[in-house]
Amino acid sequence: MAYLTQPDYVKYICSCGQLKPITSLYFCRHCLKIRCGFCICHEVDSHYCANCLENMPSSEARLKKNRCSSCFDCPSCFHTLSTRATMAQPRQVLQDPAAAGDTKVESKQPKKMYYLSCFNCRWTSRDVGIPDQPVASGGWPERTNPHAARVNQLLDYYKAIAMQEKQEKIERERKKFNIRGKYITLTDKTGLTGAMARNIAGLPSSESSSSAIASFVPSQASAEVEELPEDIFTKEVNLNQITSMPQRLASPEWQPVSVARLHPLAKLLSVKRSQRCRACDHNLTKPEYNPGSIKFKIELLA
Numbered sequence: 444m445a446y447l448t449q450p451d452y453v454k455y456i457c458s459c460g461q462l463k464p465i466t467s468l469y470f471c472r473h474c475l476k477i478r479c480g481f482c483i484c485h486e487v488d489s490h491y492c493a494n495c496l497e498n499m500p501s502s503e504a505r506l507k508k509n510r511c512s513s514c515f516d517c518p519s520c521f522h523t524l525s526t527r528a529t530m531a532q533p534r535q536v537l538q539d540p541a542a543a544g545d546t547k548v549e550s551k552q553p554k555k556m557y558y559l560s561c562f563n564c565r566w567t568s569r570d571v572g573i574p575d576q577p578v579a580s581g582g583w584p585e586r587t588n589p590h591a592a593r594v595n596q597l598l599d600y601y602k603a604i605a606m607q608e609k610q611e612k613i614e615r616e617r618k619k620f621n622i623r624g625k626y627i628t629l630t631d632k633t634g635l636t637g638a639m640a641r642n643i644a645g646l647p648s649s650e651s652s653s654s655a656i657a658s659f660v661p662s663q664a665s666a667e668v669e670e671l672p673e674d675i676f677t678k679e680v681n682l683n684q685i686t687s688m689p690q691r692l693a694s695p696e697w698q699p700v701s702v703a704r705l706h707p708l709a710k711l712l713s714v715k716r717s718q719r720c721r722a723c724d725h726n727l728t729k730p731e732y733n734p735g736s737i738k739f740k741i742e743l744l745a
């Protein structure tokens with residue numbers, strides 16, 4: 444492998460016509476051709492967290508929105524956050540003579556508590572008032588997306604539309620075949636109705652999808668926007684208190700304006716991908732499944 448800083452003095456011509464350094468070329472031994480990243484298929488093999496190396500299937504990754512549930516990035520400098528432990532001295536409750544017997548004396552044993560801290564910029568989860576947690580991993584309070592309901596509504600709507608289009612396509616194909624008279628439909632052959640077949644295939648019935656489309660309320664564009672605060676041009680700006688653009692956009696759901704609203708960012712998952720020759724469909728590279736391994740099962744480099 445070339446060093447990242449090494450300039451590419453010598454370039455080779457790929458079979459697709461692109462000029463590439465030897466380090467980014469592959470050799471398909473089935474077509475006997477040189478291939479490059481531009482003329483091969485990239486496929487996602489597995490999702491994993493680059494910090495804790497947890498592996499997960501793509502369905503689970505999609506459910507977790509492609510983020511690791513136990514690792515976090517610093518919202519201020521995007522470095523990985525570390526979990527730090529402290530000993531918390533529980534508050535001692537003094538025996539109140541008036542209510543003797545009622546007040547319980549808490550155990551005086553110091554309790555281990557955890558918080559997140561950035562070793563790079565010294566940001567901690569305590570800075571924004573996130574309470575320390577009694578367990579080291581997980582359990583960090585999650586903020587709900589203020590637009591979650593609308594986003595789900597849109598997702599349902601698009602799913603319903605996709606469903607409907609698929610249905611129409613099937614219907615069209617069936618009509619085409621019926622006209623030709625060559626093929627018998629599934630219904631004629633097995634006695635299954637369309638709804639039953641959908642049920643068996645685990646697809647939602649067309650009634651529920653059409654109701655999702657019917658009840659959908661499209662967004663309305665509005666010319667009315669909130670007025671800017673009066674002191675916007677006169678108030679002195681404290682740059683230590685407001686977030687930078689990258690910090691804001693790192694959490695697109697909330698886009699915090701003040702640093703007091705920053706929240707740990709769940710770490711994005713990485714993927715291992717395999718690469719395939721477009722002409723013959725053979726694998727050019729295939730990584731090992733284990734995320735800790737940097738080896739390949741198949742590695743056809745030029």
Ligand SMILES: [Zn+2]
Binds near residue numbers: 457459478480481482
């Ligand atoms: Zn190429």
Ligand SMILES: [Zn+2]
Binds near residue numbers: 492493495496514
């Ligand atoms: Zn992780």
Ligand SMILES: [Zn+2]
Binds near residue numbers: 520521522563564
């Ligand atoms: Zn940081």
Ligand SMILES: [Zn+2]
Binds near residue numbers: 472473474720724725
């Ligand atoms: Zn090939």
